[in-house]
Amino acid sequence: MDLFYFFLFVLLVFSGHNYEKGSAITVTYDDRALVIDGQRRLLFSGSIHYPRTTPEVWPEIIQKSKDGGLDVIETYVFWNYHEPERRFDLVKFVKTVQDAGLYVHLRIGPYVCAEWNYGGFPIWLHFIDGIQFRTTNAAFKSEMEIFLAKIVNLMQDEKLFASEGGPIILAQVENEYGNVEWAYGIGGKLYVEWAASTAVSLNTTVPWVMCQQEDAPDPIINTCNGFYCDEFTPNSRSKPKMWTENYSGWFQAFGSPTPFRPVEDLAFAVARFFETGGTFQNYYMYFGGTNFGRTAGGPLIASSYDYDAPLDEYGYLRQPKWGHLRNLHNAIKQCEKILVTEDPTYISFGAKTEAHYYNGSDGCAAFLANIDDSSDANVTFNERSYFLPAWSVSILPDCKNVIFNTAKVSAQQSISAHGTSTFVKEYSLALSSWSWHKEQVGIWGRNSFTKPGLLEQINTTRDVSDFLWYTTSVNVDEKLSSEDLYLDVESLGHALLLFVNKKPAAFGYGNHEDASFTLKTPIVLNQGNNTLDLLSMMIGLQNYGPWFDIAGAGIFSVMLVGSANILKDFSSIEWTYQIGMEGEYLELYKSENNSLWVTGNDIPNNQSLMWYKATFDAPEGNSPLALNLASMGKGQVWVNGLGIGRYWPAYLAPAAGCADPCDYRGTYDAQKCLKNCGQPSQTLYHVPRSWLNPTGNVLVLLEELGGDPTKITIVTRTGQQICSHASESDIPPVDFWDKNKLDFEAVSPEVRISCERGWQISSVDFASFGTPQGKCGLYSHGSCSAKDVLSLVRKTCVGHESCSIPVSASVLGDPCPSVVKSLAIQATCTDLYT
Incomplete structure (x- = not known):
């Protein structure tokens, strides 16, 4: 074993995201990276917004983020959820992240954008005499300073900054102000300087950042937001290159198709950023969640904030996005010490092929990139030949062996092309359970x-x-x-x-x-x-x-x-x-005044301004729930008095504009990859399990246009079909390596399949080693197929949450010795509680 492999072994065994809870640490920065307790760190981060899910599922969402290779959780602080009354427990969220052994980037703002109502500002702020937001205005600065101090003091009271033993290593003041600063003239520039000095004066003992702010004054770090940030350069040579928003997809709007971002392009953007000297990168979003109640911003933002994130709106792994990014994180982490120590050396192989390599006393690491959006390439680096697919980056932690290529997705997949394919159960609401109330048209009360x-x-x-x-x-x-x-x-x-x-x-x-x-x-x-x-x-x-x-x-x-x-x-x-509405004034959504409701079998359907009410029992199991409101027009919905969100399935997306499949190669934007053209923007609406009682739950809808509530169903997931495929010639994912050998030549690729927590592999539906054909959901045996592979895989996997099978003729047999063989598996996961 040479020094490289010895170092790699030590790194694999002892590296991790955990820190000792309660231990005070110092956080500073230099031109290369954030410096935590004297050590430069390469950090992966992901955005999770505490109001967009419920506290009961925070631990699971955060643990899945950690399992995906994250070091940091990033969240905005939503002013309108803290003043005039505190409606969400930010302290509990930060402590939940700490319990998982991850760091926190607290984006206090106080402006957040975030497709959130009024950008997070409380509406009462608007009615202060003489106020002007986000400029050098005395009334606004006074309120903003009070809020910043309130949040900082709240965190300090609970000892949550890193120097106090807490997880917070970064804070952010303002948000993407550089995009609009021009509109505020000299007031904008003065405001930036004031916001920066005010933040620093609060003495958080951790660095402050401003995203999208080229004129962020020292010591504030200016950071990049966007789909690509490899060309971003900080405004000072003393600041590290940081990326606070790498968009994993895009938000859903009513009347628009559903955007998605292919994982090959997302991984390409991440690899390019670290290739060119970046050391902190955050996914916006890693888990998007839901815009409950009337929290969605405007105009016309949907209730779902799924964002095509690695964890979907319900907290399930979105495969292969989650797995491919996890493998990418593992690969880049193998290069951490050299990446934060040395500056890159650039090599051009041609017009659109290049390399950046880092060489020093701690070893050598290289990134080989093909930025052509259509043509593959072969390049020679260190006297070795490498094949580079179009729009891809290969990572070589020893400047010799490729351990990851962004365009080669070996992670587990689900049946559907762009999301999580699942089995579902739908529960109808009984016809006799409905009651209704007709909203009066026009003036209804004395307060007109x-x-x-x-x-x-x-x-x-x-x-x-x-x-x-x-x-x-x-x-x-x-x-x-x-x-x-x-x-x-x-x-x-x-x-x-x-x-x-x-x-x-x-x-x-x-x-x-x-x-x-x-x-x-x-x-x-x-x-x-x-x-x-x-x-x-x-x-x-x-x-x-x-x-x-x-x-x-x-x-x-x-x-x-x-x-x-x-x-x-x-x-x-x-x-x-x-x-x-009168029904709002009477709080019909709380359903306490039953005398106002009419009950019977002759339900008035397809009428405007109707309130509907029904009761239902919670479906069995622990899986998340959704209301299927495809039969409704436009309105709002509540369960047990809690706002599920605005719905509008009657507003269809344009019939054109979707490309299937969408070519990941080439520059991505929010309109490039779309699905569900000609369909409702959203039909399923998340109902948190923690909002339900075992029986007698009350569903209330305010239907504005007209719909048929009798066709509403409650949907829950009961299982999922998953697939994985690997060839003998594939690169083993980094976390599959035999850590006792650490030998690129000796380690066989593996096919690993894994279910969600609480689910298990209930059946293996297909397995073939040889030359299997087709894709996930449509596999078939090729001309060459080893015997008894299906029974072997079933014996290994059924009844377990996960399993792995070596892609090896010595294990599976050799039906065609002269052919490079592959192993394809399709299996079913089932919820144990359903």
């Missing part, structure tokens, strides 16, 4: 008020509700009532229901890119007095952009138009306003 002109919605409702009624009347003579009439309504967003004489007349809405819209619809008016009731609907307060906090919403123009001209402009007349 009359004002001249059309009021802006956010300043009127103060975000206590998504809804604002605009009501007026119009008197027409016989001649006018016989004309072809149109109502022309212009709105800043986000959606609008029109009622004429209390009957539904039209529905208009914007989209995620532009929430404003014009509704021009024919109407019929009777001779005499007529009522116009317009229900303006918000779908999340805007969360991004310069001056986003003053962006308006609601109706700003209403005109009655005849065949040739404007007959009446209603924009300046008196309107009567009502904030919210």
